[in-house]
Structures are given as structure tokens and as C-alpha cells.
Amino acid sequence: MSTDATPRLIYLDHNATTPLDPAVLAAMMPYLKERFGNASSYHTAGRLARAAMEHARAQVATFLGATPAEVIFTGSGTEADNLALRGVAAATGRRGRHLVIGATEHPAVLRTAADLAADGWEVTCLPVDGEGRVDPAAVRQALRADTVLVSVMAANNETGVIQPVAEIAALAHAAGALMHTDAVQAAGKMPLQVDCLGVDLLSLAGHKVYGPKGTGALYVREGTPLRAGLTGGPQESGRRAGTENVAGVVGLGAALAAATAGDQPHVAGLRQRLVDGVQACLDGVQVHSARAPRLGNTASLSFAGVDGEAVLLHLDLAGIAAATGSACSSESAEPSHVLLAMGVPPRLARGTVRFSLGRGNTAAEIDATIAALAQGVPRLRALGAGL
Numbered sequence: 001m002s003t004d005a006t007p008r009l010i011y012l013d014h015n016a017t018t019p020l021d022p023a024v025l026a027a028m029m030p031y032l033k034e035r036f037g038n039a040s041s042y043h044t045a046g047r048l049a050r051a052a053m054e055h056a057r058a059q060v061a062t063f064l065g066a067t068p069a070e071v072i073f074t075g076s077g078t079e080a081d082n083l084a085l086r087g088v089a090a091a092t093g094r095r096g097r098h099l100v101i102g103a104t105e106h107p108a109v110l111r112t113a114a115d116l117a118a119d120g121w122e123v124t125c126l127p128v129d130g131e132g133r134v135d136p137a138a139v140r141q142a143l144r145a146d147t148v149l150v151s152v153m154a155a156n157n158e159t160g161v162i163q164p165v166a167e168i169a170a171l172a173h174a175a176g177a178l179m180h181t182d183a184v185q186a187a188g189k190m191p192l193q194v195d196c197l198g199v200d201l202l203s204l205a206g207h208k209v210y211g212p213k214g215t216g217a218l219y220v221r222e223g224t225p226l227r228a229g230l231t232g233g234p235q236e237s238g239r240r241a242g243t244e245n246v247a248g249v250v251g252l253g254a255a256l257a258a259a260t261a262g263d264q265p266h267v268a269g270l271r272q273r274l275v276d277g278v279q280a281c282l283d284g285v286q287v288h289s290a291r292a293p294r295l296g297n298t299a300s301l302s303f304a305g306v307d308g309e310a311v312l313l314h315l316d317l318a319g320i321a322a323a324t325g326s327a328c329s330s331e332s333a334e335p336s337h338v339l340l341a342m343g344v345p346p347r348l349a350r351g352t353v354r355f356s357l358g359r360g361n362t363a364a365e366i367d368a369t370i371a372a373l374a375q376g377v378p379r380l381r382a383l384g385a386g387l
């Protein structure tokens with residue numbers, strides 16, 4: 001089947017990436033063509049590029065309720081997470097060498113923390129309950145005099161579960177620690193005003209909000225200690241060296257300027273239509289994190305007795321795109337670390353499919369997906385494509 005986005009494709013994998021908004025592409029095009037100057041150059045072409053970057057920086061800052069000087073552009077959400085953890089660790093290691101993270105974090109946080117642990121840092125991994133939520137009481141218990149940073153994501157990419165970030169941030173600050181949140185999946189789907197969240201650092205990625213891939217940003221509250229992750233030139237006020245991706249930055253700014261949670265009630269309605277329809281026509285379906293606060297676009301469903309990858313293949317042949325979990329972990333044969341942390345049995349975790357909806361989805365597409373599942377899952381079970 002063609003991988004091109006055609007009218008026949010039903011795309012239900014928006015947590016992996018979103019289509020580029022045509023208005024965002026239009027904003028980027030001049031900086032891919034005639035306005036190609038290096039933003040660090042002093043001539044007219046360079047000044048035009050610099051002005052475009054600073055306009056985008058102001059757009060990101062407005063989205064977060066921050067100041068432009070608190071925004072660092074990066075090449076991805078993963079880089080933003082790395083810069084937050086490694087940058088704070090490098091800048092604060094003399095005061096303490098203890099980090100606290102959530103068990104269901106994105107691999108960009110989990111693996112970075114593991115690297116720091118290999119370098120002698122102590123890392124406490126917070127458990128989650130059966131719905132995937134971090135208990136603030138567990139945070140309070142984990143905090144120590146030498147804790148320098150707590151990192152808990154705003155919303156989970158697999159289940160959509162929203163974490164109590166503001167409450168956790170208050171606990172971290174009371175203990176003298178900094179607070180980082182990976183808000184890559186949450187952007188455009190819930191409020192992310194940094195003063196309301198109380199965070200010191202916050203990560204974003206363009207391609208999750210109908211912007212371009214290869215773009216990201218890290219919010220760093222004024223006065224937060226942070227050592228540069230990339231050294232070289234003086235770009236990003238010396239905090240992230242390298243010639244700037246002007247067109248990408250412009251796209252990120254335009255995408256966030258257009259991002260709104262206003263379409264979420266519509267998307268949440270479609271998500272509920274999908275869940276209700278699947279449960280009405282199939283038995284052995286479990287909805288994960290159904291009792292927790294969740295992003296309105298995400299449904300994580302386990303189909304008992306059938307492998308999730310077999311379900312995905314059936315859907316793909318029907319022109320429907322979904323996922324078994326995080327796109328960054330799709331090559332792993334292991335069950336989702338998120339579901340395992342929630343206490344989901346491995347066999348059931350392997351039968352899980354994530355549906356993540358976007359603003360372009362329709363009720364007709366949801367009904368077609370329900371019909372495809374109603375046809376395919378019983379057939380897969382009968383064929384022994386189980387676990």
C-alpha cells in the first residue's frame with residue numbers, strides 16, 4: 001500500500017506525528033527559497049532570517065506565557081528533553097546528584113536518565129498506579145536534600161494520561177529542586193501556561209502540533225542553571241550551538257500560534273465514538289486509563305487473545321493507520337513499558353493498539369475503523385494470531 005497521505009488513508013496515529021498544516025508550510029516557504037540567509041549573518045539576508053526567528057520565538061513564548069529570552073530552539077523534542085536533563089545535571093552537579101523521573105516517561109527522558117545513572121547520578125523512578133498516574137505522595141517521599149531535578153511528563157504519548165504536574169512542581173520547589181515536564185504530546189491539547197504549571201523547564205516538538213519535523217523548543221525559566229548541550233558558535237545565547245534551521249523555527253512558531261484546544265471536544269467525541277463502537281461489537285476489549293484524566297484524542301485498547309501487531313497489519317491493509325505504542329519504541333519486541341508500569345499483564349500489553357485522533361478525522365472514518373476491527377479481530381483470533 002502506498003505510504004502517501006491519500007483521501008483513502010484513515011490516519012489515527014497523530015501521537016506519532018501530525019500532517020503539516022498548509023498555513024504553516026506557507027509561512028515556511030520564503031525561508032526555504034528566497035529568504036535563505038544565515039540568521040547569524042549581519043547583512044540584509046541574515047537580518048531578515050534573524051527577524052523571522054525572533055518572531056517565532058515570541059510566538060512560542062506567547063503560547064507558553066513566557067518571555068522570548070526563555071525559549072531555546074532545538075532540533076526535536078528529544079533534544080529538548082536531553083538538554084533539560086543533561087544541562088541541569090551538568091550545571092548543578094556540585095549541589096547534588098539525584099534525579100527523580102516518572103516510570104512512564106518517553107525514552108528521551110528514561111534513556112537520558114539511565115546514561116546519567118551510568119555516570120554516577122542516582123535516579124529514582126516513580127511508580128504509577130493502575131491508571132498510569134504518578135502519586136504526588138510518592139514524589140514527596142522520593143525527594144531528598146541532594147535532589148536537583150524532577151522530570152514528569154505533562155501527558156503520556158501512549159495512554160494520554162495527564163499528570164498532576166503543578167502539584168509535583170510545588171513539591172519539587174519546596175525541596176529546593178527544579179521541575180521539568182515533557183509536554184511534547186500535550187501541546188495543543190491542554191493548557192500549557194508555564195506559570196500555572198509551575199515548571200522551570202518544558203519541552204516541545206513541532207511535528208506533534210501540525211508543524212515541521214526536526215524542530216523543537218525548550219523553555220528555561222529565567223535564572224535556571226543550564227549548561228549548553230552543543231558547543232560551538234554563540235547561537236541561542238550560547239545555549240545551543242549550530243546554524244539555525246530558520247524555516248523550521250518559523251514553522252514551529254506558526255504551528256504553536258495556531259494551536260488551540262478548541263477542537264478537542266470534537267476530537268474527544270470521536271474518540272468516545274470509537275471506544276463505544278468497538279466495545280459494542282467485540283468482547284475482550286480493555287480501555288486503559290479510562291478513569292484517569294486523559295487527552296481527548298487518545299485511546300489505548302487491548303484486544304484479548306490477539307497480537308497488537310496483527311491488528312495493526314489488518315488495519316493497514318484496510319487503509320487505516322494506528323500504532324501499538326510510542327513510535328520511538330516501535331522496533332522493540334518488548335511490551336510497552338508504560339503498560340507494564342501500570343501493572344498490565346505482558347500478554348495483554350502485547351495485544352494493545354493505540355488510536356490517536358486529530359482535528360481532520362471524521363465520524364465516517366471512525367465508523368469505518370470500528371467495522372474493520374469488528375471484521376478483523378474475530379478472524380485473527382480464529383486464525384490463531386494470538387499471544
